[in-house]
Amino acid sequence: MVSELPWDSKTGALKRELAEGMMNPACKCALEAALQIKETHGAHITAVAMGPPMAEEVLYEALALGADKGVLLSDRRMAGADTLATSQTLAAAIKTVSPDFDLILCGCRTIDSETAQVGPQLAEELDIPGAADIETMTLKDDLLVMERLLDDFFEVLEMRTPALVTVSTSGYTPRYPFFTGIEDAFAKPDITVMGTSDIGLNPDCVGMKASPTRILDVYSTTANKTNVVLKGAVKRIVADLFNAYGDKIGGAMGKDLQTHEHESS
Amino acid sequence: MNDETGSEIWVFGDYRNYFQNRVTLQLLAKARDLSRKISARVCAVVFGCGIDEYVAEYAAHGADKIYVVDHPGLERYQIDAYVALMERLCRERSPEIVLVGGTGFGREFAPRVAKRLKTGLTSDCIELYIDDEGILVQTAPAFGGNLMAVIVTRDRRPQMATVRPGMFQELPHDYEARAQIVRIDPPADPPPERLRVIRSDRRPQTDRKLEDARIVICGGRGMGSKAGFRKLFELAQLMGAEVGATRPVVYSGWANHDALVGQAGKQIKPMVLFSFGVSGAIQHTAALTGAGFVIAVNKNPDAVMMKMADVAVVADAKQVCSAMIKELRKRIRP
Ligand SMILES: Cc1cc2nc3c(=O)[nH]c(=O)nc-3n(C[C@H](O)[C@H](O)[C@H](O)COP(=O)(O)OP(=O)(O)OC[C@H]3O[C@@H](n4cnc5c(N)ncnc54)[C@H](O)[C@@H]3O)c2cc1C
Numbered sequence: 092m093v094s095e096l097p098w099d100s101k102t103g104a105l106k107r108e109l110a111e112g113m114m115n116p117a118c119k120c121a122l123e124a125a126l127q128i129k130e131t132h133g134a135h136i137t138a139v140a141m142g143p144p145m146a147e148e149v150l151y152e153a154l155a156l157g158a159d160k161g162v163l164l165s166d167r168r169m170a171g172a173d174t175l176a177t178s179q180t181l182a183a184a185i186k187t188v189s190p191d192f193d194l195i196l197c198g199c200r201t202i203d204s205e206t207a208q209v210g211p212q213l214a215e216e217l218d219i220p221g222a223a224d225i226e227t228m229t230l231k232d233d234l235l236v237m238e239r240l241l242d243d244f245f246e247v248l249e250m251r252t253p254a255l256v257t258v259s260t261s262g263y264t265p266r267y268p269f270f271t272g273i274e275d276a277f278a279k280p281d282i283t284v285m286g287t288s289d290i291g292l293n294p295d296c297v298g299m300k301a302s303p304t305r306i307l308d309v310y311s312t313t314a315n316k317t318n319v320v321l322k323g324a325v326k327r328i329v330a331d332l333f334n335a336y337g338d339k340i341g342g343a344m345g346k347d348l349q350t351h352e353h354e355s356s
Numbered sequence: 357m358n359d360e361t362g363s364e365i366w367v368f369g370d371y372r373n374y375f376q377n378r379v380t381l382q383l384l385a386k387a388r389d390l391s392r393k394i395s396a397r398v399c400a401v402v403f404g405c406g407i408d409e410y411v412a413e414y415a416a417h418g419a420d421k422i423y424v425v426d427h428p429g430l431e432r433y434q435i436d437a438y439v440a441l442m443e444r445l446c447r448e449r450s451p452e453i454v455l456v457g458g459t460g461f462g463r464e465f466a467p468r469v470a471k472r473l474k475t476g477l478t479s480d481c482i483e484l485y486i487d488d489e490g491i492l493v494q495t496a497p498a499f500g501g502n503l504m505a506v507i508v509t510r511d512r513r514p515q516m517a518t519v520r521p522g523m524f525q526e527l528p529h530d531y532e533a534r535a536q537i538v539r540i541d542p543p544a545d546p547p548p549e550r551l552r553v554i555r556s557d558r559r560p561q562t563d564r565k566l567e568d569a570r571i572v573i574c575g576g577r578g579m580g581s582k583a584g585f586r587k588l589f590e591l592a593q594l595m596g597a598e599v600g601a602t603r604p605v606v607y608s609g610w611a612n613h614d615a616l617v618g619q620a621g622k623q624i625k626p627m628v629l630f631s632f633g634v635s636g637a638i639q640h641t642a643a644l645t646g647a648g649f650v651i652a653v654n655k656n657p658d659a660v661m662m663k664m665a666d667v668a669v670v671a672d673a674k675q676v677c678s679a680m681i682k683e684l685r686k687r688i689r690p
Binding site: 208212224236240245248250251318320321326330339345 | 373460470472503504506559620639662666684687
């Protein structure tokens with residue numbers, strides 16, 4: 092049986108489409124943080140996604156929830172980007188679409204590769220202050236006060252906007268779209284699709300060409316596992332389990348689990 | 357002057373939770389191992405204030421050479437200052453490889469350093485080796501640990517990786533070991549502190565029983581009810597095991613949040629893991645990559661958790677739990 096891996100062995104790129112069409116949990120929290128700021132201070136929210144045309148779904152969702160504008164960066168040449176190239180592409184898009192931004196909010200990590208690297212690298216690329224894994228934040232004029240629990244330290248942090256925050260999944264609870272919101276989003280979706288030249292980048296500055304890392308191989312940890320399946324009567328299974336693996340289990344327990352009775356039952 | 361030729365492997369000295377998190381020592385041991393193949397020197401890089409005790413520890417755990425920047429301005433982990441210093445040192449001394457522990461701070465710090473140096477960085481590696489061309493081959497989980505990606509940075513230097521804690525074994529403390537200590541002055545004009553740390557308080561030490569347990573029994577929604585889930589505690593007590601839980605279980609109040617295993621909870625690395633009525637969502641399995649022998653119980657033989665297991669038991673989770681309790685009572689002699 093050939094298992095379908097979300098990886099193209101010819102080009103060495105992860106096929107993110109399989110995870111696409113679904114907003115990352117952490118990005119939902121980042122959007123929630125943006126919506127709360129909009130409600131208390133007023134704001135214009137631009138949702139930005141990078142990916143195949145299908146990723147537009149995510150922007151519809153963001154608009155339905157209350158974002159004002161969507162930007163989809165979609166260009167074959169952007170495929171295979173590692174975090175360094177991605178942060179460069181996102182920075183170019185932000186400078187094109189919204190050069191006077193006050194705040195960039197990112198999910199602290201994606202569920203597909205979990206690098207958690209794009210946010211901090213984007214802050215570097217834009218040369219603005221940045222903070223990662225933030226649980227709560229409040230904005231007073233241009234001062235952002237944030238809290239986070241990192242490595243067993245509770246921290247209160249401050250920085251001035253324009254700035255970048257990566258939002259953790261433990262502080263904000265994403266809202267669900269109301270139906271009116273959804274209708275609005277579909278009635279007049281303000282979504283712009285942009286390619287490499289639209290954001291003023293040279294094709295050599297995006298995608299795999301601009302990525303110092305290469306994926307040599309992707310393998311499944313589950314596919315080739317020789318796996319013993321036990322089924323049948325529960326009592327029998329449990330006896331078999333201890334007969335076959337009693338030394339392993341007992342070893343971890345620091346006890347001898349030799350059968351003392353019913354050995355042949 | 358000491359010998360300054362030859363390549364270097366650097367390990368960032370992340371000592372903030374020295375006694376709870378030994379990742380720096382684990383990386384020094386791994387760096388020793390890697391250094392043989394490319395005849396590199398193993399170097400620790402430490403920033404802080406009054407940090408001689410850590411310098412001594414790193415010397416005793418495998419560092420040949422330690423770069424130390426000791427200054428009151430570096431007393432707290434401060435991202436702008438630490439990144440600028442690391443960037444400067446890398447530019448001045450061109451290490452071949454830079455390894456950073458995958459702590460919260462490390463995972464914010466390393467991407468910024470890599471960005472400034474325009475080099476590649478692989479996050480959360482669980483395995484590292486040097487191939488025949490002398491390139492660092494890095495294995496990192498993708499898609500929640502169900503897939504592994506093997507990644508290299510061919511042309512840029514340094515080759516950078518953050519590494520998950522608990523993946524490598526630290527070297528025993530060697531009192532005889534001596535390292536070359538290189539003290540470096542902090543920059544005369546430090547970068548502006550754009551992210552200011554107003555407060556940084558150590559939280560009362562969190563309980564690490566689950567993370568360090570030799571046997572973990574994880575229960576999921578398949579335990580059916582709070583009473584069903586409670587049975588796992590009885591089993592755990594017999595085995596001297598700790599009980600972990602999936603998110604729905606915690607949300608239903610069958611177990612405390614402390615028991616949550618997964619992306620939003622704890623990483624575990626038991627020798628033996630029992631998984632009862634767990635489907636195997638990536639947010640959960642991401643935390644299981646360090647588990648040794650896995651025994652899963654599920655009614656559904658096709659559940660991802662069953663595919664990941666060494667032994668897949670197709671049965672009712674509660675019944676298996678009760679039968680195991682009975683069987684163990686027979687087998688464990690007082
Ligand atoms: C941002 C985010 C973070 C998350 N973080 C975490 C996290 O840290 N940890 C976590 O665990 N989850 C997390 N989740 C949730 C995760 O996606 C899954 O929903 C969760 O892990 C599923 O838990 P489960 O396996 O107990 O339940 P289910 O997915 O409902 O699975 C129950 C399993 O039990 C089996 N079963 C049912 N009845 C029986 C029976 N009688 N006997 C035997 N088997 C039976 C079923 O076949 C099924 O496989 C997170 C989700 C998000 C969006």
